[in-house]
Amino acid sequence: MAKIVVINGTPSLVSRVNAVIEYAEANLRGRGFEVERINVAELPAEDLIHTKFESEAIVKANGLVAEADAVIVVSPVYKASYTGVLKTFLDLIPEKGLAGKILLPLFMGGSLAHLLTIEYALKPVLSVLGARHILGGVYAVDSQAVRNDQGVVELADELKLRLDSVLAELAEETLHKAARKSAE
Helix, strand or coil, rough: CCCCEEEEEECCCCHHHHHHHHHHHHHHHHHCCCCEEEEEECCCCCHHCCCCCCCHHHHHHHHHHHHHHEEEEEEECCCCCCCHHHHHHHHHCCCCCCCCCEEEEEEEEEEHHHHHHHHHHHHHHHHCCCEECCCCCCCCEEEHEECCCCEEEEEEEEHHHHHHHHHHHHHHHHHHHHHHHHHC
């Protein structure tokens, strides 16, 4: 079974971004994928800030990345870029730690003003880590994930359609990669 890991770069576990993650995980599990999640905000802050590569929590998180066929990188957009929390974890992924992986960025910002954040802020870092197969991803705006009266975040239909499309592409590419790998 192909494995996908989600790197959740939001500092808040009650963020609307989590609704996007949950939607993606349910979609991929429904397609038969094994999906794991790394909530970077739950990793020990001292290990992240002091780049403790040997930390048990960091070694375990990097092990999930190493075992994955595909990686989804998720972040809200702060100050025209992804979060500092996400950057601290990306700094701990070994050199070429994303080589051979299929990458899917999923970002959410307050407006379309930072639509190119994935392109100019994230993709160069992923490339330095060895990523060569980075899918286009999805940039959503806050208004596409609204908390209802019960406190549940509801995703706009248009966002769900965009997620369905990119998740189908991720699934197809990951299965194709796994088939090539098993044929070798």
